[in-house]
Amino acid sequence: MKEKKKDDGEMAEELEKNSYRFWIWSIASMIFRFCIILFPENINLSSRPELSTPLTSLCRLAEGYWLKQASMSPYSGSMYHGSPLLLSLLGPLTVHGIEGQWNHHLCSLVFVVSDILSAVLLRATGQQLEKAYRLNLRRLGLLKASRDRGILPCGDIAALVYLWNPFTILSCVGLSTSPIENLAVIVSLYGAVTRRVPLAAFGLIMATHLSLYPATLVIPLIFLLGYGLDAPPRKLFLQTRDREGEPGQDKLTRTTQLPFLWKTVLHFVFWVLVWSIYVLVLCSLSLKQYGGLEEMFKRTYGFILNIEDLSPNIGVFWYFFAEAFDFSRNYFLIVFQIYMFLSILLPLARRLKHRPCFIAFVYLAFSSILKSYPSVGDAALYLSLWALFVNELTDMKHSFFIFCGYIGFSLLSPVMHNLWIWRGTGNANFYYANAMGYACFQFMFVEESVSAMLNHDQALKKATAEMTKN
Amino acid sequence: MKILILVMLLCSSFAFSSGDTTIHTNNWAVLVCTSRFWFNYRHMANTLSLYRTVKRLGIPDERIILMLADDMACNARNEYPAQVFNNENHKLNLYGDNVEVDYRGYEVTVENFLRVLTGRHENAVPRSKRLLSDEGSHILLYMTGHGGDEFLKFQDAEELQSHDLADAVKQMKEKRRFKELMIMVDTCQAATLFNQLQSPGVLAIGSSLKGENSYSHHLDSDIGVSVVDRFTYYTLAFFERLNIYDNASLNSLFRSYDPRQLMSTAYYRTDLYQRHLVEVPVTNFFGSVMETIHTDSAYEAFSSRISDSKINSDMPFNQPSEQDLKEELQNANIPSDKLKTEKEKCPYTQMRTDFNEKLEKLENVDTVVNLSIAVMVVVVIVSSSLLR
Numbered sequence: 001m002k003e004k005k006k007d008d009g010e011m012a013e014e015l016e017k018n019s020y021r022f023w024i025w026s027i028a029s030m031i032f033r034f035c036i037i038l039f040p041e042n043i044n045l046s047s048r049p050e051l052s053t054p055l056t057s058l059c060r061l062a063e064g065y066w067l068k069q070a071s072m073s074p075y076s077g078s079m080y081h082g083s084p085l086l087l088s089l090l091g092p093l094t095v096h097g098i099e100g101q102w103n104h105h106l107c108s109l110v111f112v113v114s115d116i117l118s119a120v121l122l123r124a125t126g127q128q129l130e131k132a133y134r135l136n137l138r139r140l141g142l143l144k145a146s147r148d149r150g151i152l153p154c155g156d157i158a159a160l161v162y163l164w165n166p167f168t169i170l171s172c173v174g175l176s177t178s179p180i181e182n183l184a185v186i187v188s189l190y191g192a193v194t195r196r197v198p199l200a201a202f203g204l205i206m207a208t209h210l211s212l213y214p215a216t217l218v219i220p221l222i223f224l225l226g227y228g229l230d231a232p233p234r235k236l237f238l239q240t241r242d243r244e245g246e247p248g249q250d251k252l253t254r255t256t257q258l259p260f261l262w263k264t265v266l267h268f269v270f271w272v273l274v275w276s277i278y279v280l281v282l283c284s285l286s287l288k289q290y291g292g293l294e295e296m297f298k299r300t301y302g303f304i305l306n307i308e309d310l311s312p313n314i315g316v317f318w319y320f321f322a323e324a325f326d327f328s329r330n331y332f333l334i335v336f337q338i339y340m341f342l343s344i345l346l347p348l349a350r351r352l353k354h355r356p357c358f359i360a361f362v363y364l365a366f367s368s369i370l371k372s373y374p375s376v377g378d379a380a381l382y383l384s385l386w387a388l389f390v391n392e393l394t395d396m397k398h399s400f401f402i403f404c405g406y407i408g409f410s411l412l413s414p415v416m417h418n419l420w421i422w423r424g425t426g427n428a429n430f431y432y433a434n435a436m437g438y439a440c441f442q443f444m445f446v447e448e449s450v451s452a453m454l455n456h457d458q459a460l461k462k463a464t465a466e467m468t469k470n
Numbered sequence: 471m472k473i474l475i476l477v478m479l480l481c482s483s484f485a486f487s488s489g490d491t492t493i494h495t496n497n498w499a500v501l502v503c504t505s506r507f508w509f510n511y512r513h514m515a516n517t518l519s520l521y522r523t524v525k526r527l528g529i530p531d532e533r534i535i536l537m538l539a540d541d542m543a544c545n546a547r548n549e550y551p552a553q554v555f556n557n558e559n560h561k562l563n564l565y566g567d568n569v570e571v572d573y574r575g576y577e578v579t580v581e582n583f584l585r586v587l588t589g590r591h592e593n594a595v596p597r598s599k600r601l602l603s604d605e606g607s608h609i610l611l612y613m614t615g616h617g618g619d620e621f622l623k624f625q626d627a628e629e630l631q632s633h634d635l636a637d638a639v640k641q642m643k644e645k646r647r648f649k650e651l652m653i654m655v656d657t658c659q660a661a662t663l664f665n666q667l668q669s670p671g672v673l674a675i676g677s678s679l680k681g682e683n684s685y686s687h688h689l690d691s692d693i694g695v696s697v698v699d700r701f702t703y704y705t706l707a708f709f710e711r712l713n714i715y716d717n718a719s720l721n722s723l724f725r726s727y728d729p730r731q732l733m734s735t736a737y738y739r740t741d742l743y744q745r746h747l748v749e750v751p752v753t754n755f756f757g758s759v760m761e762t763i764h765t766d767s768a769y770e771a772f773s774s775r776i777s778d779s780k781i782n783s784d785m786p787f788n789q790p791s792e793q794d795l796k797e798e799l800q801n802a803n804i805p806s807d808k809l810k811t812e813k814e815k816c817p818y819t820q821m822r823t824d825f826n827e828k829l830e831k832l833e834n835v836d837t838v839v840n841l842s843i844a845v846m847v848v849v850v851i852v853s854s855s856l857l858r
Contacts, residue, residue, distance in 0.1 A: 084839075085839065085843055088836055088843065089840070089843065191854065196855075196857070197857060198849075198850055199850055199853075199854035202850045275846075282839055282842050282843070282846075285839055286836070288835065
């Protein structure tokens with residue numbers, strides 16, 4: 001008991017030190033962002049196609065706001081394709097400047113705040129996940145008290161990865177609205193992990209409203225609320241229960257996984273409906289004179305699904321649809337958008353249903369590869385969610401190769417763009433090859449993480465089997 | 471059977487009145503010089519003089535189609551390079567800084583001319599080479615060169631016949647490419663060129679009758695060739711006295727041609743033209759003087775004010791239609807009231823209509839939306855802290 005108390009005391013100290021370090025690093029990242037925002041004027045990050053897509057560009061939002069102020073529909077002219085609520089929130093900020101400085105500084109401030117919020121929420125999510133991991137391992141009998149320190153604080157790591165990821169910093173400073181989209185996704189995950197159902201529903205609705213693809217998070221969120229947090233497969237717990245064989249010890253071998261809680265899930269569905277109706281009413285209010293909800297759906301979701309804008313980005317669709325014949329365009333659109341649904345969502349959900357957070361990560365990673373208009377802001381999100389699973393994914397193979405690939409392709413991308421557009425010595429194939437390589441490495445990354453997770457489960461199974469033998 | 475007759479009457483009345491119901495909105499000029507070679511200097515000078523006049527009186531370059539062989543100004547035999555004169559006193563250089571030739575050299579062919587008139591171009595033909603007139607246009611078509619009985623010689627290689635021209639004009643009328651068309655021809659036996667015309671709204675004048683020649687005015691001994699034709703010379707003499715604000719009528723222009731001075735009879739044909747020549751100002755064709763109505767507001771006032779001003783002068787039968795419109799509006803108001811009283815019975819729809827009315831009265835939708843977003847965030851935080 002004394003040992004346990006000493007361990008607890010040490011752990012508390014360590015936790016305090018950890019949180020102290022975390023706050024130092026996060027404030028340092030904030031200062032770093034402020035430096036980049038306030039000082040240089042000529043970086044012109046907002047014109048980079050990797051950072052600002054037709055959906056996330058702040059310049060387009062400013063244009064949409066100006067159009068609205070001029071009593072025209074904000075969607076006229078195919079400039080702005082985002083949510084009207086975002087327009088009311090961020091629009092006024094793009095107009096008011098600070099003492100003659102460039103108008104978008106206030107907006108950058110909003111993005112820094114949302115980044116910090118996302119980091120804090122990620123940290124809390126990670127802490128919950130870490131607790132569950134530790135508890136489960138203890139219940140499986142694989143963890144003794146002294147080995148607790150082998151478990152990394154995945155919350156802190158994920159939050160710091162999010163804050164210091166160059167992709168996040170670039171998308172925060174580069175005037176794109178992806179920090180807000182990332183915040184919405186992280187809010188929904190946080191709500192589901194801490195079992196705050198209205199918050200999870202709110203996050204899901206806002207994320208889907210801002211960009212269509214987080215709608216796939218419905219599945220992991222329902223699993224999170226129904227089954228509970230990530231845990232090893234239930235079979236392992238049955239094995240240990242067999243091993244113990246004493247009725248009194250049944251409670252200890254219980255997994256943190258719950259039997260599917262229909263009540264919570266129905267509660268979640270109710271809140272999803274409430275928030276979606278609220279958001280739709282608000283949108284129809286603000287777009288009353290300009291065509292209403294139909295216009296909004298056509299211009300936001302329709303724009304996303306039809307891939308109307310074929311300007312280059314780090315995705316793989318623009319080049320293809322620039323060449324596709326008109327009569328086969330619809331066919332290819334359907335194939336590409338449905339590919340994700342059919343081939344990825346359901347099989348993963350079935351295979352990894354005991355790890356809903358991980359499913360969320362994989363869905364987000366795939367949606368950032370197969371999105372209509374991807375940007376590095378999406379990569380920032382899933383890379384930090386990956387860091388939530390450092391404990392399980394320690395044995396990821398080829399991680400160095402993938403890491404180098406990421407860095408290489410991200411650095412080559414502006415070079416190829418310059419060669420193509422500014423110097424004219426390259427052509428679109430240079431840039432598209434880079435995009436294809438980047439997509440390839442993203443696929444590899446996701447594939448390696450999923451196989452590492454499955455291997456981890458296998459290793460746990462082996463370890464519990466050994467323990468049963470012993 | 472009766473219905474058929476009614477329909478036919480309607481159609482004919484439409485066809486009859488179609489020329490009257492459109493408003494004169496713009497002026498176009500198609501100036502064609504059909505000769506090339508140095509000894510036909512005077513034809514190019516004719517066309518360029520008319521180009522200058524038409525531009526001076528207000529038609530912009532974008533509404534002038536100028537077809538010239540354009541081989542005079544830079545001809546090796548031209549003692550005054552890059553200069554074209556229409557008078558031996560060399561006072562006026564017609565080939566100044568801003569001559570925009572749309573069809574030059576070998577592009578001046580019968581085919582291109584007919585394409586310009588009918589508007590049937592290939593896709594690649596630029597806008598500057600197209601006659602983009604509409605049903606409110608007045609077009610001036612001036613042709614000069616060598617002609618004969620029912621034909622006009624184009625560039626020494628082909629000819630345009632009078633029935634070709636009549637066919638093209640008929641197509642133009644069908645496609646409503648002009649409101650009124652004035653054809654002015656300065657060639658030998660010019661009046662025969664518009665013998666075959668039948669389309670209404672066309673006024674034509676030629677410099678000579680069948681069997682007569684049109685003569686040049688004088689020879690410039692410096693340049694070595696005749697520099698202008700008589701008909702065009704006297705036309706220009708009439709126009710040089712005018713400026714853009716003058717109200718001279720076509721009648722005065724036509725009366726100014728003296729057969730003894732022209733050494734031919736300038737014959738004009740008005741049987742296809744409904745209006746009296748005394749009432750038509752020359753700037754209707756030779757210039758571009760438009761009636762401008764100044765409004766301060768954006769676009770709504772346009773149609774009503776035009777109809778108000780035009781009702782009295784040109785279109786007397788539009789007045790009852792406006793009154794009809796007013797009656798229709800009044801009638802339209804009545805059924806909506808009836809509908810309203812019916813809807814009041816159902817409380818749900820009444821609530822909705824009240825809500826919609828309130829929304830329409832709300833001027834500041836933006837603040838409402840912002841407030842609602844703030845409310846939403848507060849509710850989220852409150853509910854998530856309460857419900858775990």
